[in-house]
Each structure stands twice: as C-alpha cells, then as structure tokens.
Amino acid sequence: MDSLLFTATSGASRVLKAQQVRSNNLSNADTAGFRADMERMQSVEVKGAGFDGRTLAVTNSAMTRFDSGDVTKTGRSLDVAIMGDGFMALQTPAGNEAYTRAGNIKVDNFGALSVNGFPVLDAGGGALVLPDYQKVQISERGLVSVVPPGGGAEIQVGALKLVNPDIRQIQKESDSLLHSIDGAPFDVDPRVQVASEHIEGSNVSAIDELVGVMSLTRNFEMQIRMMKTAETLAQAGNKLMAAR
Numbered sequence: 001m002d003s004l005l006f007t008a009t010s011g012a013s014r015v016l017k018a019q020q021v022r023s024n025n026l027s028n029a030d031t032a033g034f035r036a037d038m039e040r041m042q043s044v045e046v047k048g049a050g051f052d053g054r055t056l057a058v059t060n061s062a063m064t065r066f067d068s069g070d071v072t073k074t075g076r077s078l079d080v081a082i083m084g085d086g087f088m089a090l091q092t093p094a095g096n097e098a099y100t101r102a103g104n105i106k107v108d109n110f111g112a113l114s115v116n117g118f119p120v121l122d123a124g125g126g127a128l129v130l131p132d133y134q135k136v137q138i139s140e141r142g143l144v145s146v147v148p149p150g151g152g153a154e155i156q157v158g159a160l161k162l163v164n165p166d167i168r169q170i171q172k173e174s175d176s177l178l179h180s181i182d183g184a185p186f187d188v189d190p191r192v193q194v195a196s197e198h199i200e201g202s203n204v205s206a207i208d209e210l211v212g213v214m215s216l217t218r219n220f221e222m223q224i225r226m227m228k229t230a231e232t233l234a235q236a237g238n239k240l241m242a243a244r
Contacts, residue, residue, distance in 0.1 A: 004233070008226035015220040019213060021062050026209045033069070033102030034202035035172065037062040064172045069203040071195065077136050078105040078113075081200040082162070086192030087178060089161035089185070090118035091127060097185040098177035099163060099170065103199055118177070123159040123188050130157055138196045162192035
C-alpha cells in the first residue's frame with residue numbers, strides 16, 4: 001500500500017510542476033521571441049528494507065526549445081527578427097549580459113534602446129543610445145544608422161551585439177532571458193543576420209499546450225484516485241488487524 005501511495009504522490013507532484021511549465025508557455029504564446037519550455041522527469045527507485053517496489057517521479061529543471069517562431073512583417077523600423085541561429089545581447093539590472101530572440105526594440109526620450117525594459121547592447125558591450133534623429137534604420141548585419149534632424153546623409157551610430165553560442169552553453173532564467181551557464185559573455189558573431197521591420201513570434205503551439213494541459217489534468221485526477229484507493233486499502237487492512 002505504501003508503494004501505491006508513494007507512486008501516486010510523486011506522480012501528482014510531477015504533474016503539478018508540468019502544468020506550471022505548460023501554463024507559462026500558454027501565457028507567452030503571443031510574446032515576441034519567447035522560447036517554450038519542456039518539463040523533464042525521471043523515475044527513481046526508493047531504497048530501503050524489504051522489497052524494492054517503491055518508485056518516485058523526480059522532476060528535473062525544465063529544458064528550453066530553440067526552434068524558430070513565425071516571422072511577420074511589421075513595417076516598424078526598430079523591429080528586427082534574427083534570421084536563422086543567433087541571439088541579441090541585452091543588459092540585466094545586475095550589469096550582466098543576457099540574450100533574447102525578441103526584436104521589439106523601443107527607444108526612450110533619451111535615445112536609449114531597450115527590449116522589454118532591458119537595455120540593448122552595442123557590439124562593443126555598452127548600452128546602445130541613439131542621438132537625435134529623423135529616421136533610424138537597422139541593416140541585416142545589425143548596423144544601426146540614423147538620418148539627423150533636418151535630413152542629410154545617414155550616420156552609423158552603433159551595431160547590435162549579435163551572438164551565436166552553442167545552445168548547450170545557455171539556459172533560461174527567471175527573467176525569461178537566456179544566460180551564459182558559466183557567466184562569461186559571448187563574442188560577436190558576424191554571421192548572424194537580422195531582418196529589419198520584421199518580428200519573430202513565440203515558438204509555442206497553443207493547441208499542443210492546451211492538449212498537454214488537458215492530458216496532465218486527467219493524469220492528476222488519476223493520481224488522486226490512486227491515493228484514495230491506497231487510503232481505502234489501508235483502512236481495510238487496519239480493520240483486519242483490529243479484528244484479531
């Protein structure tokens with residue numbers, strides 16, 4: 001009976017954590033550049049005296065899917081979509097580098113560029129700030145140029161820091177950005193290209209996530225029924241022992 005209870009309890013705990021991952025994916029289905037997470041688990045036998053029949057489901061840290069999302073044209077000069085592999089570098093509040101595929105760049109009143117509140121980094125590693133401009137343009141190599149107020153020739157004012165690390169060297173953290181596992185920043189990769197006036201969407205499939213949530217809900221209900229069955233069996237066993 002304890003074998004059944006152990007299995008059901010660990011299974012229910014695993015399902016709850018998996019639902020959190022799926023729910024977070026669903027809530028970010030329309031977030032530009034978002035990368036879906038996948039839950040991971042493994043079976044672990046419980047060692048001890050007697051028959052080794054108890055097995056627990058242990059949840060590991062979630063993995064991130066790196067397949068590309070759909071790219072759509074927006075016509076906005078500060079929107080960029082990374083074509084193929086690669087990431088754009090941002091600065092965290094702690095001053096470290098983090099990486100994203102989101103290209104919905106915004107500019108504040110002081111000319112500072114940011115994505116979702118995180119400053120955009122220049123290829124040199126500093127924050128990218130635009131001077132006063134009439135028009136801004138980003139090339140396929142991430143070069144940022146502006147036309148001064150009143151017109152004139154374009155002036156190159158910086159370049160997006162575009163990197164292309166091995167995906168085994170990065171991991172997603174609680175800020176939804178990708179971070180270097182060892183904390184060291186990555187070098188610029190000149191092969192990374194972007195498409196100006198385009199944006200890449202999330203790689204989340206809302207249908208797949210909904211189906212997954214429904215399946216997990218049924219699984220959780222089954223685990224609860226197993227717990228109730230284990231309780232019923234335990235009560236029956238206690239009555240038999242009391243009758244003696």
